[in-house]
Amino acid sequence: MFGTNPISYAVPAGDRPVVFDAATSVVPRGKLERLHREGAPMREGWAMGPDGLPTTDIPALVAGLKARAGHALVPLGGLGPEFGGHKGSGLGLLVELLCGPLAGASWSRHTYGPDGADLGHFVLCLDPAAFGEPDEIGARVTDLGAEITGLPAAVGGPGVRLPGERRVRSTAHRAAEGIPLLPPILADLDAIAGRTGVAPVARRAPGADA
Numbered sequence: 001m002f003g004t005n006p007i008s009y010a011v012p013a014g015d016r017p018v019v020f021d022a023a024t025s026v027v028p029r030g031k032l033e034r035l036h037r038e039g040a041p042m043r044e045g046w047a048m049g050p051d052g053l054p055t056t057d058i059p060a061l062v063a064g065l066k067a068r069a070g071h072a073l074v075p076l077g078g079l080g081p082e083f084g085g086h087k088g089s090g091l092g093l094l095v096e097l098l099c100g101p102l103a104g105a106s107w108s109r110h111t112y113g114p115d116g117a118d119l120g121h122f123v124l125c126l127d128p129a130a131f132g133e134p135d136e137i138g139a140r141v142t143d144l145g146a147e148i149t150g151l152p153a154a155v156g157g158p159g160v161r162l163p164g165e166r167r168v169r170s171t172a173h174r175a176a177e178g179i180p181l182l183p184p185i186l187a188d189l190d191a192i193a194g195r196t197g198v199a200p201v202a203r204r205a206p207g208a209d210a
Contacts, residue, residue: 002075003025004073007094008020012134013138018145018162019164024075024091026088032046045074047072047073096108099120103122181201
């Protein structure tokens with residue numbers, strides 16, 4: 001019934017805003033396609049087939065999602081209330097309500113039709129100045145973030161981080177070292193470059209100078 005129905009938000013802080021963006025399904029379709037290109041399996045419990053049973057067949061699942069043939073991505077939390085799946089489903093429904101009926105757009109299975117997509121979006125912007133002094137609010141958000149990232153990590157686990165921090169570090173690293181791409185992705189990009197008359201993606205061996 002629903003798509004991945006993502007929720008995102010950004011809150012201004014001192015040096016860098018807190019930014020979050022995630023699907024309300026256990027996994028987005030793009031990650032499934034990436035796993036398939038890598039030759040890696042998907043976990044059971046991420047999706048269901050038309051029979052309502054779990055499936056791990058990525059090609060059949062992706063094709064079924066595109067064809068709206070009864071395949072489904074499981075909502076955040078997983079199947080059933082014992083794992084909190086009803087909470088993820090409720091969040092997905094909220095996105096559907098905001099981006100469909102409230103936005104005057106189509107919803108769910110009616111979004112894509114023979115004439116293209118009638119895709120709706122909902123954006124809510126709040127002026128921090130309506131709640132207080134923006135700089136003071138930003139400083140308090142920064143303090144909250146510092147307390148969160150200062151929490152002790154689980155034994156053997158990564159440090160506690162705020163949403164978006166991993167991507168910031170990844171962006172800086174890849175700007176310096178390059179972006180790792182799988183051979184199938186490189187082949188697709190080369191084919192597109194050939195059709196459009198642009199230079200193909202430059203290759204660089206790992207550890208080589210820029």
